Amino acid sequence: MNRKKSSELYVEAKQYMPAGVNSPVRAFQSVHDTPFYVKNAKGSYLFDVDGNEYLDYVASWGAIILGHAHDGLIDEVKTVLYEGTSFGACHPNEIKLARLIIEAFPSIELLRLTSSGTEATMSAIRLARGYTGKNNIIKFKGCYHGHVDSLLVKAGSGLATYGIPDSKGIPEALARCTYVADFNHIDTVRNIVRENKDIACIILEAVMGNMGLILPEKGFLEDVQDICRQEGILLVFDEVITGFRVTYGGVQHIYGIDPDITCLGKIIGGGFPIGAFGGKKEIMDMIAPLGGVYQAGTLSGNPIAVRAGIYVLEHLRKNSDIYSSMDNNIERLKTQLLQIADKFDIPYKINHITGMFTGFFSENNVNDYEAALTSDRAIYEQFFKLMLEEGIFFAPSPFEASFLTASYGEDELIKTTNAFEKVFKTLKGTI
Numbered sequence: 001m002n003r004k005k006s007s008e009l010y011v012e013a014k015q016y017m018p019a020g021v022n023s024p025v026r027a028f029q030s031v032h033d034t035p036f037y038v039k040n041a042k043g044s045y046l047f048d049v050d051g052n053e054y055l056d057y058v059a060s061w062g063a064i065i066l067g068h069a070h071d072g073l074i075d076e077v078k079t080v081l082y083e084g085t086s087f088g089a090c091h092p093n094e095i096k097l098a099r100l101i102i103e104a105f106p107s108i109e110l111l112r113l114t115s116s117g118t119e120a121t122m123s124a125i126r127l128a129r130g131y132t133g134k135n136n137i138i139k140f141k142g143c144y145h146g147h148v149d150s151l152l153v154k155a156g157s158g159l160a161t162y163g164i165p166d167s168k169g170i171p172e173a174l175a176r177c178t179y180v181a182d183f184n185h186i187d188t189v190r191n192i193v194r195e196n197k198d199i200a201c202i203i204l205e206a207v208m209g210n211m212g213l214i215l216p217e218k219g220f221l222e223d224v225q226d227i228c229r230q231e232g233i234l235l236v237f238d239e240v241i242t243g244f245r246v247t248y249g250g251v252q253h254i255y256g257i258d259p260d261i262t263c264l265g266k267i268i269g270g271g272f273p274i275g276a277f278g279g280k281k282e283i284m285d286m287i288a289p290l291g292g293v294y295q296a297g298t299l300s301g302n303p304i305a306v307r308a309g310i311y312v313l314e315h316l317r318k319n320s321d322i323y324s325s326m327d328n329n330i331e332r333l334k335t336q337l338l339q340i341a342d343k344f345d346i347p348y349k350i351n352h353i354t355g356m357f358t359g360f361f362s363e364n365n366v367n368d369y370e371a372a373l374t375s376d377r378a379i380y381e382q383f384f385k386l387m388l389e390e391g392i393f394f395a396p397s398p399f400e401a402s403f404l405t406a407s408y409g410e411d412e413l414i415k416t417t418n419a420f421e422k423v424f425k426t427l428k429g430t431i
């Protein structure tokens, strides 16, 4: 595969942006490769500047669910463009998007829109601290909640990839306010709570998507909820990835949990910058100008992002078969991929839920952070490069989820399994 123009662009990009990118994982550093440059995208595919085509399992890190450049979405956005790109004032569609989200998430009574998931989690933490009057928070190893200071402690994703436990530039005093527990190990939560009475909230990805996909074990989320109720700790669900992906609604709907605050992003903007956080009225009433917790945004509720979000949510609500179809496709994909792995005797495990999955090159089932770390990075690196050569784009890191969209069908399934067969055969020869 010729990637000459991409290589030239990357050399140029590095003159203007750190590592040439606007978000670290895009640099392909953890797989020791360099990025391709996207010219355009359609349906399940990305097309690069050298004329190569890639079946896209990254889907803008889960933000895309109807498929790239969805015709109906484009038509909607075109009309709002002529009405103005930002008002800095109220407009009716904000109400409509808020209502759609609240109808889908019974735990949310009031919500506020932001321009990114990071802003949503940052604001949720401040709100939890403001509401409870307590300072510390608990997060889980490998959960990523955006690049918020207090949440960049044992975060997964790009950070797990690079083996950086933390980020520089975060005051120790602040990091010390964040306690880190182990996902699926409730005792680690109990131990922290027993020793520390100053906990404002527990924040988690209830289905972990940033350490690869890890599902909560039976009873784990209920136990976390019980501890929160008993101790007067707020439960914050970060559903930035899972909201409207794992079902219309989110993980809380599937597991029957009632968090105090929920954070959203990605899908609800249809590929435009967005985030949201919301929860119980009594808590949300603390937000300025009603209450003393300050939160604001010049582009919050941006008319284009909001209109795109409305289109996506209404489309998903009307076409719930999208979820069953993604489910069905993942089940079939899983069966076939595991058969291929078995045939070539390569340790490979797949975790999945509707709309997303992760394949781990690991001997063991992956149900926690430590198990995810046993996934073989060297094999993943080869796998990533070989799959890319076959025109299939998986995330350039072993600790990410792969995403399906509504545009994913039979052709994509066949293309993937054929490439797997070829790539696993090659891998077998090298390990």
Ligand SMILES: *Cc1c(COP(=O)(O)O)cnc(C)c1O
Residues within 6 Å of the ligand: 061, 115, 116, 117, 118, 119, 121, 144, 145, 146, 147, 205, 209, 210, 238, 239, 240, 241, 265, 266, 274, 275
């Ligand atoms: C992507 C993500 C975020 C951050 O959202 P941004 O829009 O990138 O700021 C937060 N939490 C989770 C679970 C995410 O996957």
